[in-house]
Every structure is written in C-alpha cells, then in structure tokens.
Amino acid sequence: MVGEMGLDPNVWEDPMEFRPERFLVEGSDKGVDFDIIGSKEIKMMSFGAGRRICPAFALAYASFGILCL
Numbered sequence: 001m002v003g004e005m006g007l008d009p010n011v012w013e014d015p016m017e018f019r020p021e022r023f024l025v026e027g028s029d030k031g032v033d034f035d036i037i038g039s040k041e042i043k044m045m046s047f048g049a050g051r052r053i054c055p056a057f058a059l060a061y062a063s064f065g066i067l068c069l
C-alpha cells in the first residue's frame with residue numbers, strides 16, 4: 001500500500017517513468033523540492049512518516065549526498 005502511494009497517477013504524472021528531475025526545484029537543475037518526511041504533505045513515504053518514521057533518514061540522506069558527489 002505504501003508502495004502504491006508512490007505510484008499514484010493522481011499524484012504523479014507518468015509515475016512509472018524514471019524522471020528524477022521531477023524532484024528538483026522547477027526551472028533549476030539544483031536543489032531538491034520535495035517533502036520526504038511528510039511535514040507538509042505525503043506524496044510518497046520512502047522513510048515512513050509520523051511517529052515511526054525511520055530514525056536514520058538524515059543519515060541515509062547524507063549518504064546519498066556523498067554517493068552523488
């Protein structure tokens with residue numbers, strides 16, 4: 001069910017298409033404009049949300065940054 005949320009065509013245009021730029025700030029190739037922890041909205045829940053959210057999401061995020069360099 002959580003996986004289905006991330007593929008909801010009412011929320012995501014062409015959800016099955018690999019388009020990572022959809023997470024960027026519009027009109028820019030830098031900066032991520034996405035609420036991953038569900039504080040404003042919940043469009044997908046890679047780390048869960050609310051009280052049981054993954055306590056290591058910040059660590060995971062930092063690792064993505066290092067991997068992306």
Ligand code: HEM
Binds near residue numbers: 049051059060
């Ligand atoms: C890309 C990396 C990761 C992803 C996508 C991820 C995702 C998740 C998700 C979806 C949950 C379940 C949240 C829920 O039940 O609502 C969770 C829980 C948890 N994660 Fe992660 N996680 C990642 C990395 C890590 C790392 C590196 C650690 C530890 C060093 C960690 C520790 C935990 C723990 C302890 C929980 C249980 C929290 C609880 O039940 O209160 N996670 N994670």
